[in-house]
Amino acid sequence: MKIVIAPDSFKDSLSAQGAADAIAMGLAGVWLDAQLITCPMADGGEGTIKAVLAARDSALCWAAVCGPLGSPVDARWCWLPDSHTAIIEMAEASGLQLIPLDHRDACTSSTYGTGELIRAALDAGAQRVILAVGGSATNDGGAGAMQALGVKLLDARGQPLPPGGLALRRLAKIDLSDIDPRLAAVHFEIAADVDNPLCGAQGASAIFGPQKGASPEQVEQLDRALGHFADHCAKVLGKDVRDEPGSGAAGGLGFAAKAFLGAQFKAGVEVVAELVGLAELVEGADLVITGEGRFDAQTLRGKTPFGVARIAREHGVPVIVIAGTLGEDYQDLYAHGIDAAFALPSGPMIS
Numbered sequence: 001m002k003i004v005i006a007p008d009s010f011k012d013s014l015s016a017q018g019a020a021d022a023i024a025m026g027l028a029g030v031w032l033d034a035q036l037i038t039c040p041m042a043d044g045g046e047g048t049i050k051a052v053l054a055a056r057d058s059a060l061c062w063a064a065v066c067g068p069l070g071s072p073v074d075a076r077w078c079w080l081p082d083s084h085t086a087i088i089e090m091a092e093a094s095g096l097q098l099i100p101l102d103h104r105d106a107c108t109s110s111t112y113g114t115g116e117l118i119r120a121a122l123d124a125g126a127q128r129v130i131l132a133v134g135g136s137a138t139n140d141g142g143a144g145a146m147q148a149l150g151v152k153l154l155d156a157r158g159q160p161l162p163p164g165g166l167a168l169r170r171l172a173k174i175d176l177s178d179i180d181p182r183l184a185a186v187h188f189e190i191a192a193d194v195d196n197p198l199c200g201a202q203g204a205s206a207i208f209g210p211q212k213g214a215s216p217e218q219v220e221q222l223d224r225a226l227g228h229f230a231d232h233c234a235k236v237l238g239k240d241v242r243d244e245p246g247s248g249a250a251g252g253l254g255f256a257a258k259a260f261l262g263a264q265f266k267a268g269v270e271v272v273a274e275l276v277g278l279a280e281l282v283e284g285a286d287l288v289i290t291g292e293g294r295f296d297a298q299t300l301r302g303k304t305p306f307g308v309a310r311i312a313r314e315h316g317v318p319v320i321v322i323a324g325t326l327g328e329d330y331q332d333l334y335a336h337g338i339d340a341a342f343a344l345p346s347g348p349m350i351s
Contacts, residue, residue, distance in 0.1 A: 001031060004281050004317075006039040007291035008304035009047045010324050016040035016047050017054060023289055023322065037281055041290070043304045044191035044268015045134020046097075049078045049089050055276035056080060063120040065113035066148075068094045068137040069105065070163065077117050080275075085128040086121030087275070090114040090250055091135035094144075096212065099137050104213030106139040106205075106222060108164035111253050115148025122182045130271060131257055132191045133250035139209050140165040141198065141226045142256020150179040151260065165205075165251065166218070169225040174236045179260075188263035191271040193302045196248030198241075198255045199227045204248035212251070226252055233259050269307030279311050288312040288319045295341055296327025309337030 005027075007019040014022070020038035027036055039055065042048040052058055059079045067073040075092035079085075091097065093113030096104070114131075121129050138144070143153055144163055152175035153161045153168075161167045196202050205214065205222040214222060227242070229252075234240035237259055241247055246265035247255040257263035273279065282288060290308040292299070299306050309319045313336075321333070321341040330341055 001033070001287070002035045002037070002285045003027060003287045003289065004037045004039060004285045005289045006041045006278060006308050007289070007322070008041050008043060010291070010293040013293065013324065016042060016051060019291060023291070039276055039278055039281055041269065041276070041278070041304045041308060042272050043134065043193040043302060043307065044132045044271065045193060046089070046091060048132040048191065048268070048272055049076060049087055051272055052078050052087055052275050057082065061120070061124070063117055065093045065116040066110070067098050067113055068109040069099060069103065073098060073113065075113060075117055077121065079124060083128065084125055085130065086124065086126040087130045087132065088114065088117045088121065089132045090253060093117050094138050095135045096137040097135065104137065106209045106212035106214035106251070107166040107218055109138045109212065110140055110144030110163035111138045111142055111251070112144035112148045112163060114253065115145035118145065118149060119180065122180060122186070126186055128187045128189070130189045130191055131253070131263065132268060133253055134193060134268065136250035136253065137212055138165070138253065139205055139212055139214065139222050139251035141168060141229045141252030142254070143168055143229060145253060146256050146260050149183060151176060152178060165222045165225055168229040169221070171229055171232055174232050176236065183261060188257055188261040189271060190246055190249060190254050190257050190263045190265045191268035192246050192249040192254060192265065193268045194249050195245035195301065197243045197245070198230060198247040198252050199223055202248070204252045207248070208251060230255065267302040267307060269302060269304050273307060273311060278308070279315070282312050282315050282317055285315070285317045288317050289322060290319060291322040293324040294327050295321050295323035295325070295330050295333070297329035297332050299330070299333055300336065305338065306333065306336060309333070313337035
């Protein structure tokens with residue numbers, strides 16, 4: 001029997017590799033002759049680099065960059081030398097985990113460090129850059145990242161805008177004269193597990209701003225500021241991508257990547273599955289086991305179990321989900337290639 005074990009991480013509890021190893025250990029004690037293949041997965045957020053490093057001939061690189069609130073951080077990124085591909089987890093440079101809960105500030109946090117990681121990839125000779133955009137601390141529309149790549153965002157006096165999304169309401173001019181010319185020769189992809197637009201009730205500010213420290217009043221201010229930024233971008237670039245799926249990912253970094261870099265939006269789990277060769281592993285398997293911390297209707301929006309199930313379904317392989325908890329309407333996934341789902345605990349537990 002061939003079993004492919006392809007879980008995501010169980011957030012704040014267990015890495016994807018740790019989850020895969022634990023499942024394999026349990027199965028090995030029951031099916032002694034089973035061929036167990038572990039393939040840690042991710043959906044474009046935390047763990048994307050680790051998943052690729054575990055499956056591919058790749059190198060882990062480091063760069064000193066500007067963190068989301070300006071302090072320096074050492075950020076990792078992944079390099080695939082055979083294809084000149086760089087995989088950048090924006091959370092490494094601009095992630096929520098870099099800021100203590102009581103210091104989160106959606107108005108001033110910046111993606112500048114993510115732009116510096118892109119610049120490091122360009123220095124390495126990247127021809128393809130995959131931006132894994134989960135876990136951001138930012139709501140600046142990707143403005144900081146573009147500034148790091150040479151885009152000048154100026155106020156009415158011709159002065160550069162300070163960091164953060166709220167400053168974009170003072171934007172008067174976008175100057176592309178110093179944008180890094182190497183960007184034009186690079187293929188960019190956005191790997192995300194959300195498909196929100198930039199602005200509006202389902203936009204970056206309204207949906208994700210509060211978890212990044214924005215008050216209701218600040219959410220409205222940030223939404224207007226991002227709309228103002230999008231207006232200027234449309235005039236300068238000749239296209240308006242604010243309403244496209246994924247433009248609201250990572251506080252609008254998806255918008256900037258599309259508008260300035262011509263990035264293609266893809267479901268993060270599909271990108272990771274391609275990089276780790278999941279389809280090839282699933283072919284000929286008898287069973288696939290996947291999982292995540294919370295399995296519910298939100299998984300349908302492109303979380304790891306949903307993506308894994310799609311691939312398994314194409315090969316006619318049954319799928320079992322092991323989750324930390326089964327949330328509301330998780331049964332909806334049974335129509336999308338999931339055959340069974342189990343929670344680890346039976347409910348709240350006290351040791």
